[in-house]
Amino acid sequence: MPKKALYNAARYRRAIVRAEQFGLEPCDAGFDWPAVLAWKWHAQETYAGDQEAILAGHGATLVRGTARFISPDIVEVDGTRFEPDHIVLATGSEPFAPPIPGIGLADTSNDALGYPVLPDSLLIIGGGFIALEFAAVFATFGVRLTIVSSGPRPLEMLDPDIAAVAVSRLQALGVEFWSDCRMTGISGDPGSLKVAFTDADGATHESIHERVLAAIGRRPAIADLDLEAAGVEVDGRGHIVVDRFLRTTNPRVWVAGDAAGGMMQTPVAAYEGRTVAESIDTGQPVEPDCRAVPTTVFTTPQLAQVGMSEQSAAEAGLKVRIARTDFSYLAAAVVEDERDGLIKLLFSEEDNHLVGAHIAGPTASDLIYALALGIELGATDVDLKRTLGVHPSYNEIINHAAW
């Protein structure tokens, strides 16, 4: 929610900057950063308030405080003890701090969501979705950005062709990318931080940045819970040991959401919460099925995917046919001059079922839902050819790609 509020402000700014192209009077798209932050706070507090009201409407009692186990059956919150029949751990995740000298000088994603003043220059450590989402926001508001990652390319978890669309857009906004690098240290004083890293050829680089943001991943936030007292086992990676029904090694304790360490996405957290509730309610354990969960990187343009990638299909020994088309001749893209988008659909060679979809382009976060539904319902290429899109809209791209 907070990040989407910033993303929206950036999206509108980019649109205003381009308005002249569509025949509108040019304007300077000036901005008031504290007002942008105020809108972000308003949006996130409104949403949080709605959630609390929904909980209260269902008869739930909300107790504010930090919970920890006293024994396998008892949870204590600020001196008050509870001994419920079932306990669901839904404590979320926290940023992972990489073992880099001086990492304490770097910000976390929580800090970046509330920078009171925009930095002049920002170096982001990490090339994942959090890095590229913040890059799209801050670059749009004029921050000089450098992204340094250890992987061979940014957004390794996405199809390379899809990721490349956003990387070149961000480069056009002035973002500098360094891949295959190893951070060697951060030093200096707040406001003037010296960052040192070595590149793929072993050459050393040093540069000064107003802020450094560590965005290299998140891990379950379970340190406060005293899971040893609970008899809940944790593995060497710091993940709670769970079975396929999200039961821990304590039969009374379940886990859901980021704390479970699976796909760290809001809808997945809610879905896992519901399946755990259903398991508890019915006494019959239910297994969550996350094979067709759509995900989106809210960068520029949006990047979305669902189901298998070429790589995961190959690893599973599944032969796939790839249907791909770019947005060049799509009417909606021509009207908006957003013609650098791309869609790739993966069909099983054996039975022509849709098994994966990857999109870079405007509204990708909405388009991907139809394809998730397609995978869930066993759609084939013929189904997608027969299902026409609305003209002129971005959803026509699905039908175009299927042909």
Ligand SMILES: Cc1cc2nc3c(=O)[nH]c(=O)nc-3n(C[C@H](O)[C@H](O)[C@H](O)COP(=O)(O)OP(=O)(O)OC[C@H]3O[C@@H](n4cnc5c(N)ncnc54)[C@H](O)[C@@H]3O)c2cc1C
């Ligand atoms: C920068 C960023 C951008 C993201 N963007 C997206 C996105 O676009 N789409 C998407 O789907 N997901 C996104 N995510 C991921 C998403 O935020 C999480 O997957 C989701 O919030 C997980 O929900 P949860 O309920 O498991 O945990 P959380 O939402 O983190 O909630 C955990 C709660 O538990 C509380 N808590 C922790 N420990 C204790 C304790 N000991 N006692 C009591 N309370 C405790 C915390 O205070 C918190 O209120 C993003 C995450 C980040 C960091």
